[in-house]
Amino acid sequence: MSETFDRYFSHLKDTGSSAHTVSGYRKDLLAFASWYRGTFGEDPEPEKITSIDLREYQGWMRNVKGLKPNTVNRRMKAVKSWLSWCVNQGLAPRLPDFPKGVPEARRAPQALERAEVNRLLREVEREGDPRDAALIRLMLSCGLRVSEAVSLRLEDVDVGERHGVIVVRSGKGGKYREVPVPPAARRALREWLAVREKKYPRSPWLFPGATDDRPLTPGAAWRIVKKYAWKARISDLHPHTLRHTCATNMLRSGANLVEVASVLGHARLDSTAVYTRPSVADLARAVERGEA
Structure with missing residues (x-):
């Protein structure tokens, strides 16, 4: 089994999967292998795995371990991807039938509340770094x-x-789009461009990195955001939180889904429609208003 898994992980790397993706698949497949051994007393050889085994594994994750639906679905997806590869490699005669995915209770992506936005921008203003202000405003x-x-x-x-x-x-997806820049972001960009022109005259990048010929890395940019989030006492800030906040604010201000989708670069409106779902905070306020 170890050799089969290793060959599959090498395949993922060779086909362009990131180290993060490979690590996630490895963890999920090892979890499946552990369950299989504990249940049947043998390794999960791909040619022996049946649709009944897969249903039992899904049920065990849901009812015994109490895992969240997205975790269950992700682990089942990892198993299906591995078994599909095994079939293509001739290691299994066919792909067994997989149970339907577990329905997920989807809510709007995490967005900052107005008070949190104000605290974040207050810390940015106090720091007085024009590059950081321009970077955060763009997101x-x-x-x-x-x-x-x-x-x-x-x-x-x-x-x-x-x-x-x-x-x-x-x-x-390599999509091209043009994004309007509102007044506060324009002001932040102009201030940064004035400083940047003197500091990095030869760099082609808006946000130069360690050297003029390279841009700031996404990891470095996110560390900048996290620094201000920490100062503003905002916990669990994720890489897309500022983008989610932008989308949520546009919709609350009266923008329609087509307009927001164009700004964000979504090809499908259902990708944008997730922002119309209530957040946990929205539901909490609704319950409080309805309490007798």
């Missing part, structure tokens, strides 16, 4: 992903006092 006001923000070149930025457009040339 919070324009909905850019971290990777999109650090990939911007000078030629992608057109901002003045009364106009502003950011060109994202390689968004998710």
Whole structure:
């Protein structure tokens, strides 16, 4: 089994999967192997695994371990991917039938409350670093992903006092889009551009990294955001939280789904519609209002 798993993980690496993805699949498949050995007293040889085994594994995760639906579905997906590869390699005669995925109670992605946004921006203003202010504003006001923000070149930025457009040339899936820049973000960008022109005259990047010829890395950019989140006493801030906050604020201000989808670069409206779902905080307020 160890050799089969190792060959599969090598296949994932060879086909471009990230180290994070490979690590996740490894953990999920080892969990399945552990359950299989404990249940049947032998290794999970791919040719022996049946649809009944898969249903029992799913049921064990749900009813005995009490795992969340997304964890159950993710582990089943890892097993299915591995078994599909085994079939293609001739290690199993066919792919067994998999049970339906466990329905997930989906809510809106995590977004900052207004008070949290104010605390974050207050700390940014106190620090007085124009680069950090411009970087955070691009994610919070324009909905850019971290990777999109650090990939911007000078030629992608057109901002003045009364106009502003950011060109994202390689968004998710290689999509091109133009994003309007609102007033506060325009002001932050202009202030950073004035400083940047003197500090990095030869760099083509909006946010230069350790050397002029390289941009700031996504990891470095996110550490900057986390620094201000810590100062503002905001816990569990994730890489997409500022983007989620931008989308949520646009919808609450009256923007429609098509407009928000265009800003975020979503190809499908159902990707944007998740922001219309109530958050845990929204549900808590609703319950409080309805309490007798």
